[in-house]
Amino acid sequence: MSTETEQTQASSITSPPAIITRQLRFCWPGQANAPSFPDIELNQGEHLFLHGPSGTGKSTLLGLLAGMLAPDSGSVELLGQALTNLKPGARDRFRANHMGVIFQQFNLVPYLSALANVTLPCRLSPIRRARTDSGPDAAAANLLRQLAIPESHWHQGVTRLSIGQQQRVAAARALIGAPEIILADEPTSALDADNRDRFLDLLLTLAEQRRCSVVFVSHDRALSSHFHHQLALGGEA
Numbered sequence: 001m002s003t004e005t006e007q008t009q010a011s012s013i014t015s016p017p018a019i020i021t022r023q024l025r026f027c028w029p030g031q032a033n034a035p036s037f038p039d040i041e042l043n044q045g046e047h048l049f050l051h052g053p054s055g056t057g058k059s060t061l062l063g064l065l066a067g068m069l070a071p072d073s074g075s076v077e078l079l080g081q082a083l084t085n086l087k088p089g090a091r092d093r094f095r096a097n098h099m100g101v102i103f104q105q106f107n108l109v110p111y112l113s114a115l116a117n118v119t120l121p122c123r124l125s126p127i128r129r130a131r132t133d134s135g136p137d138a139a140a141a142n143l144l145r146q147l148a149i150p151e152s153h154w155h156q157g158v159t160r161l162s163i164g165q166q167q168r169v170a171a172a173r174a175l176i177g178a179p180e181i182i183l184a185d186e187p188t189s190a191l192d193a194d195n196r197d198r199f200l201d202l203l204l205t206l207a208e209q210r211r212c213s214v215v216f217v218s219h220d221r222a223l224s225s226h227f228h229h230q231l232a233l234g235g236e237a
């Protein structure tokens with residue numbers, strides 16, 4: 001069996017799709033039937049807008065893509081790696097190396113500064129660290145500057161930032177070290193329309209500069225035109 005590093009090197013030559021899912025089903029405790037999810041095929045550098053009414057499984061699907069949930073049946077293949085075949089520890093390493101996740105509740109580490117939150121993926125992944133040309137601190141500073149977080153806030157505890165600023169710190173943490181895949185769960189829900197559009201433009205511009213694929217969950221159909229593809233859950237058109 002080849003190692004992840006060998007497969008990643010092979011991937012860069014043949015560029016397999018960023019994401020392929022087939023016949024995914026997942027049942028939460030208490031759910032009568034395991035809902036099935038539509039198949040996804042997303043090439044590297046492409047962006048997918050995932051929408052649908054509340055409770056239709058958008059966050060669950062992101063959890064399956066991130067390898068945080070294991071499907072009852074079906075498969076997830078990311079960058080040519082069958083995620084569903086990896087043991088939990090290997091899945092965690094794969095996520096740290098190749099994915100940036102922006103959670104609905106941000107999941108920032110409350111006792112760390114904004115800067116330390118952003119550099120965290122580089123401490124967990126040598127691959128992400130190696131992709132920051134001038135080092136994690138400089139890369140984090142660059143992202144925080146691009147995301148308009150005032151320098152006076154970089155060394156403050158992250159809980160002292162506004163909700164909109166925390167969202168942007170979470171985006172910077174997802175982008176650092178140029179992971180190939182970014183999963184974003186309603187990252188603009190707390191922002192007003194102007195800040196939402198600015199945030200989205202910036203996220204997609206930074207993702208494009210780094211050739212990241214983005215899967216972006218939102219209720220807000222007005223955002224869909226920013227994305228290459230759309231996928232509806234729950235029978236929405």
Ligand SMILES: Nc1ncnc2c1ncn2[C@@H]1O[C@H](COP(=O)(O)OP(=O)(O)OP(=O)(O)O)[C@@H](O)[C@H]1O
Pocket residue numbers: 028029052053054055056057058059060061
């Ligand atoms: N931790 C959990 N334990 C049990 N059931 C869960 C859990 N998380 C989600 N569910 C159930 O799974 C279904 C899909 O939830 P999910 O959060 O994936 O939907 P969603 O489309 O992301 O909703 P929203 O737009 O409100 O965030 C819901 O019926 C929900 O109750």
